[in-house]
Amino acid sequence: MPSGSALEAVRARRSWSKVTDEAPTHAELLTLVTAAGRVADHSSLRPWRLIELRGSDRERLGRAIAKVQGDKSPSTKPLRAPLLIAVVASYKKSDKVPRWEQEAVASGVAHVLSLLLDEAGWGVIWRTGGYTRAKAVAKAHGLDKNEQLLGWLYVGGKPPRERLGRRKAVEARKLVSRMPASKKD
Template identity: 80%
Template sequence: MTGALEAVRARRSWSKVTDEAPTRAEIETFVSAAGRVADHSALRPWRVVELRGTDRERLGRAIAKAEGEKGFSTKPMRAPLLLAIVASYRRTDKVPKWEQEAVASGVAHMLSLLLDDAGWGVLWRTGSYTRSKAVAKAHGLEKNEELLGWLYVGGKPPVRRLARRKAVDARRHLSRMPRGKKALELEQTDDE
């Protein structure tokens, strides 16, 4: 197996990060690589919005507005870099909206793996306000776009001992196609 398997097994979410963050050039490299995710018809129905510094304060005000509060939410201040993941739907009869959103989600996950493997702490945050008008406006979203959440990115802080994630029991999530009476009848019909 390659290093990809180990990178995936080692990945974890970092709810607390330091004030260090990857550079714009590093992010461009990761976004370019993440864009290689499976994409039916190569529509690239996604984009990433980089938020640093006062961008996070503007987002904090938009989140507060979405939640019916005054001032600003401190949530975006929990990391020095936020990468907003946007599903940017394309008009097509061939690729349904859900599949385009799956591509954008795949880019987000791939990006989080790449960042984690490069030594950065990452957490994918969502919330009901991702669908609010105030937050959409703050990100400059078009009518054909939806915000899927943000990757909060920063340095990995020193930790005494990392909590081990419980391994996934593949047997509970992996099955075969059902082979009931109806399936057997269909197979017999196909053989004739």
């Protein structure tokens, strides 16, 4: 297997629930987003956008989450990483590309970006929650009526670990099948 292959990157990927205070720069992020934007995109609609949250942006998000949850104190969840990347499905009018497919493109961009960030040495986890699609959270992100927040990539430095756990391998034989034969065949 060639070094730096997509297969190698996918096999090495893991979620990092705890990260250090280091984060990629804006310029580094733009380079990776340019590559992630190459996902399959029917009619090249680009039905997605990303929002960078750093510093006090994360505190504002914490206040919006608290509002949704009815808490008096801001949520500290957004402070778990120095960089949050909000993944937004930005739906476009199309007779050919349904809404679900546009959301799949936005999700694909997020997943590819998470792989690229991981391969570049950053710890990443995709987080969601019941508040992800709440009005107060959408307002904090400045979303338009044609947009939905899908979640956030939490990004930071990978902390040193003594022992890395491995995810159980997918049993592909149980998940891949052939199309059933027609009863007429």
